[in-house]
Amino acid sequence: MSDKENSRDPKKDVSTTRRLRGRPKGSKNKPKQPIIVTKPSPDTLLSHVIEFASGVNIVESLFRFAMTHQTGLCVLSATGTVVNVTLQQEPGAIMVLHGQHNIVSLTGSFFPSGSAPPMLTTLTICLASSEGRMIGGAVVGPLVASGTVTVMVANFANAIYERLPLPIKENDKEGQSGGADNADGSGGFDGQQPRGPLNVQQVKYETFFAWGYDLGKPPY
Numbered sequence: 001m002s003d004k005e006n007s008r009d010p011k012k013d014v015s016t017t018r019r020l021r022g023r024p025k026g027s028k029n030k031p032k033q034p035i036i037v038t039k040p041s042p043d044t045l046l047s048h049v050i051e052f053a054s055g056v057n058i059v060e061s062l063f064r065f066a067m068t069h070q071t072g073l074c075v076l077s078a079t080g081t082v083v084n085v086t087l088q089q090e091p092g093a094i095m096v097l098h099g100q101h102n103i104v105s106l107t108g109s110f111f112p113s114g115s116a117p118p119m120l121t122t123l124t125i126c127l128a129s130s131e132g133r134m135i136g137g138a139v140v141g142p143l144v145a146s147g148t149v150t151v152m153v154a155n156f157a158n159a160i161y162e163r164l165p166l167p168i169k170e171n172d173k174e175g176q177s178g179g180a181d182n183a184d185g186s187g188g189f190d191g192q193q194p195r196g197p198l199n200v201q202q203v204k205y206e207t208f209f210a211w212g213y214d215l216g217k218p219p220y
Contacts, residue, residue, distance in 0.1 A: 080149030086141030
């Protein structure tokens with residue numbers, strides 16, 4: 001072995017590699033895997049824009065829609081004109097509005113038969129006459145469309161029926177002062193956490209036309 005090879009410093013032959021910081025070049029541009037929902041969540045609200053043709057009973061059509069699909073409906077709003085509306089403003093007071101009236105607001109809910117108390121299946125409407133008079137109440141009769149009526153609804157599969165206030169155990173009463181909630185946030189829920197609201201993050205839109213269903217003519 002030559003003196004030149006022996007005199008070579010081994011420290012100089014060791015190459016040091018510096019570690020790069022940050023993301024590799026081009027990593028941000030990599031395609032991401034798509035999120036595929038294979039089964040809809042029962043807690044997801046699905047919105048519908050329903051059009052009713054002239055002469056269709058809106059109340060009957062919405063009830064049949066809920067029964068056919070076995071789902072609950074929450075009526076959000078409506079636009080259009082109705083004719084000959086029967087309203088109840090207070091117990092025992094029935095009022096019949098003859099002629100055409102414009103819908104200002106329409107709210108309510110429909111549930112499949114037997115899934116909720118009867119008082120929850122109702123519609124409340126506010127109408128404006130041609131003279132500008134406003135009147136409202138609960139719909140207790142047919143609600144017939146006079147011209148095209150558009151109703152915005154949201155359907156849901158799961159609805160939790162709660163009765164408030166919930167019963168409180170005797171042990172919980174001793175631990176509460178002045179009706180304040182417990183430190184764990186359970187409050188008066190008898191050791192159970194309150195159930196969360198429906199998931200409204202995944203909202204889809206569909207359009208249905210009332211004359212597309214075999215609803216038949218209203219019986220009046």
